[in-house]
Amino acid sequence: MADRIFITGAAGKTGRALLSLLARDPAFAGARITCLSRPGSPCEALLPFGVRIAGGDAAKPRSLAKVYGGEETVIHLSSIFHAGAVLEACRGMKRLVAVSSTRIFSKSWRRAKEIEAAELAIARSGVPFTILRPTMIYGTPDDRNVSQLIRLVRKWSVVPLPGGGKAVFQPVHVIDLASCVLAALKTPASAGKTYNVPGGSAHSLREMIEMIAAALGKRVSTVSVPLPLAEAGAALLGLAGRRYARSAEQIRRLREDKRYDYTEAARDLGYSPRPFAEGLALEISGTGL
Numbered sequence: 001m002a003d004r005i006f007i008t009g010a011a012g013k014t015g016r017a018l019l020s021l022l023a024r025d026p027a028f029a030g031a032r033i034t035c036l037s038r039p040g041s042p043c044e045a046l047l048p049f050g051v052r053i054a055g056g057d058a059a060k061p062r063s064l065a066k067v068y069g070g071e072e073t074v075i076h077l078s079s080i081f082h083a084g085a086v087l088e089a090c091r092g093m094k095r096l097v098a099v100s101s102t103r104i105f106s107k108s109w110r111r112a113k114e115i116e117a118a119e120l121a122i123a124r125s126g127v128p129f130t131i132l133r134p135t136m137i138y139g140t141p142d143d144r145n146v147s148q149l150i151r152l153v154r155k156w157s158v159v160p161l162p163g164g165g166k167a168v169f170q171p172v173h174v175i176d177l178a179s180c181v182l183a184a185l186k187t188p189a190s191a192g193k194t195y196n197v198p199g200g201s202a203h204s205l206r207e208m209i210e211m212i213a214a215a216l217g218k219r220v221s222t223v224s225v226p227l228p229l230a231e232a233g234a235a236l237l238g239l240a241g242r243r244y245a246r247s248a249e250q251i252r253r254l255r256e257d258k259r260y261d262y263t264e265a266a267r268d269l270g271y272s273p274r275p276f277a278e279g280l281a282l283e284i285s286g287t288g289l
């Protein structure tokens with residue numbers, strides 16, 4: 001298997017889950033792993049894995065090139081928008097596994113076309129690549145979706161549901177995504193392919209709130225907020241600054257159906273994601289990662 005691996009975004013949710021899987025996998029015993037980390041970024045969580053930390057910025061080809069040591073395998077997790085810089089800086093790579101996003105399918109998100117362009121650049125690069133497109137990733141206290149819903153349900157007895165909570169999500173547990181990255185690494189036949197990587201079950205926001213309340217053993221009431229009102233609130237949130245921009249985007253996308261088919265990942269990579277109820281139980285108990 002790969003002897004020398006270079007990972008961008010290793011300190012993030014998917015990166016940490018991946019490192020824990022790599023550490024337990026005999027196929028990667030003895031592999032030399034270098035993790036890119038932005039200067040000043042907290043990377044203490046990586047140290048127990050015995051990896052080498054290289055300070056640099058994945059968005060800047062020159063900064064990347066300074067620390068890329070000719071590793072044959074590159075796992076690109078920091079952002080699909082850094083794909084151009086990675087392709088430019090990591091010239092010697094022989095295998096690239098890059099994580100993109102199902103946001104590429106969004107009709108309302110202004111950067112969907114940029115994801116398309118980034119994926120195309122990878123596909124045209126000549127490097128044997130596999131692109132994985134996860135849905136929203138959950139499973140850690142720092143995820144910015146399910147953990148927030150859990151906090152909301154813990155704190156409030158009445159939960160507001162934009163549009164009656166009808167919007168459907170298929171969140172993917174971070175360990176399932178990390179397992180899929182590992183499977184892609186181990187499957188040369190996945191080179192040249194792009195896969196959707198959603199979770200094992202799809203639920204409306206209302207169902208998710210009900211599942212969270214049941215798992216916490218709490219009674220909550222819900223109140224529907226008309227979508228136009230929620231969208232107006234989201235627009236204001238967006239104006240309030242970058243910190244809120246993501247929440248604003250999530251509300252804008254509530255009109256979109258976020259169910260995705262993973263037949264191809266199941267067939268080629270043995271991808272078999274857990275249902276949301278199972279991942280939720282892990283997240284609430286603080287286990288699994």
Ligand SMILES: NC(=O)c1ccc[n+]([C@@H]2O[C@H](COP(=O)([O-])OP(=O)(O)OC[C@H]3O[C@@H](n4cnc5c(N)ncnc54)[C@H](OP(=O)(O)O)[C@@H]3O)[C@@H](O)[C@H]2O)c1
Pocket residue numbers: 008009010011012013014015036037038041042056057058059060077078079080099100101102134135136137138
């Ligand atoms: N989270 C989701 O719901 C979701 C959904 C679909 C797709 N994705 C994509 O899936 C991938 C993994 O997501 P994740 O949620 O596991 O990531 P994450 O937890 O947000 O972590 C991202 C990591 O990338 C690093 N990073 C960001 N910009 C960088 C730069 N310019 N140079 C070097 N490092 C940089 C961050 O370092 P710092 O500590 O310095 O910030 C962090 O360690 C990402 O590409 C993301 O866009 C995420």
